[in-house]
Amino acid sequence: VNLSVALDTNDRAEMLRMVEDFRPQKLRTMREFAEQEIIIPEGQYAGLPFRLHRQPWAKVWFDEIESGRWTQFCNIGSRQGGKTFLGSTIPLLYHIFEMRETAIFAAPLDEQIADKWKLILKPAILSSKYRDLIPTRGSGARGGSSNLNAIEFLNGVTMKFMTGGGTDKSRASFTSRVLIVTEVDGFDVIGGTSAESTKLAQMEGCTASYDNRARRFYECTASIETGKIWTSYTKGSCSLLYSPCPKCECYVNLERGNLIGWQDAKNVIEAGQKARYRCPKCNGDWAEDERRDSMQQMKIVHRGQKILDNGEVTGDPPETETLGFRWTVAQNLFVTASTVGKEEFTAMREARGDEGELKMRQFWWALPAAPEADDMHQLTIEGIASRLFAARQGETVESVKYVTVGVDVQKKYLYWTAIAWRDSGGGYILDYGIDPVDSDHLAEEEAISQSLTTLRSRFEDGWLCPTDGEYHQPNYVFIDCGNWMQVICDFAKSCENIRRGVYQAVRGCGTGGDFTKKYTTPPKAKKRQLYIGQCMHQVEYDAKRTVVEIDADYWKSWLFARLASPPDAASALLLYTPERGKGHFTFGRHLTAEKREAKYVEGKGVHVSWNRVSKHNHWLDASYYAAAASWPAGVRLAGEPKDPSPKEGPEPEQPKATEKITATRPDGRSWYDIGRRSVK
Numbered sequence: 192v193n194l195s196v197a198l199d200t201n202d203r204a205e206m207l208r209m210v211e212d213f214r215p216q217k218l219r220t221m222r223e224f225a226e227q228e229i230i231i232p233e234g235q236y237a238g239l240p241f242r243l244h245r246q247p248w249a250k251v252w253f254d255e256i257e258s259g260r261w262t263q264f265c266n267i268g269s270r271q272g273g274k275t276f277l278g279s280t281i282p283l284l285y286h287i288f289e290m291r292e293t294a295i296f297a298a299p300l301d302e303q304i305a306d307k308w309k310l311i312l313k314p315a316i317l318s319s320k321y322r323d324l325i326p327t328r329g330s331g332a333r334g335g336s337s338n339l340n341a342i343e344f345l346n347g348v349t350m351k352f353m354t355g356g357g358t359d360k361s362r363a364s365f366t367s368r369v370l371i372v373t374e375v376d377g378f379d380v381i382g383g384t385s386a387e388s389t390k391l392a393q394m395e396g397c398t399a400s401y402d403n404r405a406r407r408f409y410e411c412t413a414s415i416e417t418g419k420i421w422t423s424y425t426k427g428s429c430s431l432l433y434s435p436c437p438k439c440e441c442y443v444n445l446e447r448g449n450l451i452g453w454q455d456a457k458n459v460i461e462a463g464q465k466a467r468y469r470c471p472k473c474n475g476d477w478a479e480d481e482r483r484d485s486m487q488q489m490k491i492v493h494r495g496q497k498i499l500d501n502g503e504v505t506g507d508p509p510e511t512e513t514l515g516f517r518w519t520v521a522q523n524l525f526v527t528a529s530t531v532g533k534e535e536f537t538a539m540r541e542a543r544g545d546e547g548e549l550k551m552r553q554f555w556w557a558l559p560a561a562p563e564a565d566d567m568h569q570l571t572i573e574g575i576a577s578r579l580f581a582a583r584q585g586e587t588v589e590s591v592k593y594v595t596v597g598v599d600v601q602k603k604y605l606y607w608t609a610i611a612w613r614d615s616g617g618g619y620i621l622d623y624g625i626d627p628v629d630s631d632h633l634a635e636e637e638a639i640s641q642s643l644t645t646l647r648s649r650f651e652d653g654w655l656c657p658t659d660g661e662y663h664q665p666n667y668v669f670i671d672c673g674n675w676m677q678v679i680c681d682f683a684k685s686c687e688n689i690r691r692g693v694y695q696a697v698r699g700c701g702t703g704g705d706f707t708k709k710y711t712t713p714p715k716a717k718k719r720q721l722y723i724g725q726c727m728h729q730v731e732y733d734a735k736r737t738v739v740e741i742d743a744d745y746w747k748s749w750l751f752a753r754l755a756s757p758p759d760a761a762s763a764l765l766l767y768t769p770e771r772g773k774g775h776f777t778f779g780r781h782l783t784a785e786k787r788e789a790k791y792v793e794g795k796g797v798h799v800s801w802n803r804v805s806k807h808n809h810w811l812d813a814s815y816y817a818a819a820a821s822w823p824a825g826v827r828l829a830g831e832p833k834d835p836s837p838k839e840g841p842e843p844e845q846p847k848a849t850e851k852i853t854a855t856r857p858d859g860r861s862w863y864d865i866g867r868r869s870v871k
């Protein structure tokens with residue numbers, strides 16, 4: 192073939208590359224490639240050649256990849272077992288260096304891409320014979336790892352990076368046969384704003400023109416049942432791994448229920464000593480070395496297939512292009528039964544039981560969060576409106592210990608909610624309202640400030656308890672300063688002369704759609720130690736602005752858990768009994784204006800956030816500010832930590848009828864303004 196005919200230089204280069212590609216060469220399988228080329232860059236086998244027998248599920252995994260049966264490969268596995276290395280790193284290196292074809296490597300966040308490149312991919316390449324193919328210049332070069340967009344290796348092959356960030360165009364315009372996605376559940380924002388899942392779909396679109404010759408690899412720990420990895424797994428081949436029992440020789444699949452011995456241990460050491468796997472067929476106990484031998488004979492069974500006791504697999508695999516490959520800590524030879532037993536023992540005793548359980552399911556047993564954890568606290572308008580407490584609007588009762596108020600500030604209205612808290616930790620919504628802001632005639636700042644002043648005088652009058660004639664003033668009033676920060680901070684400061692520390696400018700921080708800032712816990716020891724409470728803390732932005740930042744996701748969940756408790760539970764939150772002919776429906780509509788969404792967060796498991804489904808959510812904001820204000824006031828539920836708060840020391844002074852109170856810390860200082868304590 193004479194290539195020089197009528198080709199410009201670009202065409203020519205392309206043609207030469209094609210000729211190169213078509214030159215007969217024996218391509219190795221991914222398994223052969225892995226064993227011949229990959230040197231383990233880190234961990235207990237660092238520096239040694241990759242060997243399948245160390246982690247036998249890898250053998251089955253590679254065989255399935257080579258089978259030609261699947262287009263998509265989903266790897267769900269436990270921690271510390273090579274999930275990322277086998278599920279994404281080796282496939283990526285194989286396609287780049289052996290197949291010499293473009294591959295897209297994707298992760299939800301930019302920083303994840305930078306991390307994976309720096310900590311996993313680059314070390315793996317550097318320890319292989321392909322190290323000299325890393326370009327010496329550009330962002331992907333040996334030194335750098337920031338602003339990763341693509342790396343063109345010196346063999347002419349491009350590794351394209353994609354994340355949930357960036358423009359849609361950057362994803363839509365690229366074409367590649369190979370897509371490899373790590374931490375894939377991070378793309379899910381389940382059921383809510385579909386922007387993130389759309390981004391993953393756009394990446395998948397890059398492989399569309401290859402039809403069933405495309406190869407898409409996904410890898411993750413299972414997050415929730417509706418997450419990408421779990422739905423792909425269950426709708427795909429939904430495969431399980433079986434291996435022969437050392438006692439009865441039958442092929443069995445080990446799951447969480449087959450790890451025994453740790454449950455009745457007296458302490459964690461005993462849990463580790465007693466933990467062992469027990470055969471579901473013959474109840475024989477497996478020693479660790481027996482488990483090692485058994486796993487070498489592992490077989491995969493797809494949905495709809497059966498495995499006979501002798502290991503013969505019968506039946507046809509399901510009609511799907513997706514391999515759903517799941518292995519748990521029971522098939523993970525890097526982790527012993529003893530270690531898992533200790534983890535189980537500890538997790539069961541963790542203060543927040545759900546989190547321990549979640550961790551075990553996701554990180555060790557490759558299972559998504561139990562569905563209850565995901566579905567709870569979805570409230571209905573009717574449900575909220577029917578939770579009535581025997582008090583009329585604005586009435587307190589003798590058992591009321593604290594009153595807290597939240598105010599949501601809008602351009603034309605102030606929405607506020609007042610909650611009365613009883614000794615039990617539960618309480619009732621004592622009053623709520625909407626007050627006009629005259630921003631049509633006054634400057635916004637002035638109008639807001641004026642309306643707040645009017646509202647304050649009502650709050651300072653207090654709410655009457657008809658049986659003892661006492662008035663309850665609010666212990667704390669949290670005022671949203673999200674949109675008018677300086678106005679609200681100034682207003683809060685002006686309240687210092689009325690009752691010190693009671694009126695606070697607050698800012699909701701969260702992961703849902705409306706937030707401009709995520710909530711982050713402040714470091715414990717700071718130079719000027721401002722107040723730190725449960726999922727809230729005080730920050731001094733500058734001399735004129737001191738703000739309480741609140742974890743909106745936490746406090747909304749907390750509020751909703753109270754509103755979802757059985758009405759007679761100690762921690763239940765109810766609503767005052769409205770007058771005849773009136774209901775709480777509008778209020779209920781505001782409270783249900785956001786939908787709870789569970790989302791997978793790398794390293795943390797499932798994170799709950801709230802996303803707006805209706806724009807009328809102002810009383811929800813006001814109510815969760817009031818709920819959050821219960822913490823500094825001293826409201827505690829059974830099991831909640833008792834960290835810095837007035838309640839830890841002597842009882843705080845109770846607000847009473849006409850008495851001007853100051854919220855104080857145990858040592859007598861106002862807990863809120865340590866930074867300004869010279870004011871006294």
Ligand SMILES: [Zn+2]
Binds near residue numbers: 436438440441471474
């Ligand atoms: Zn057995």
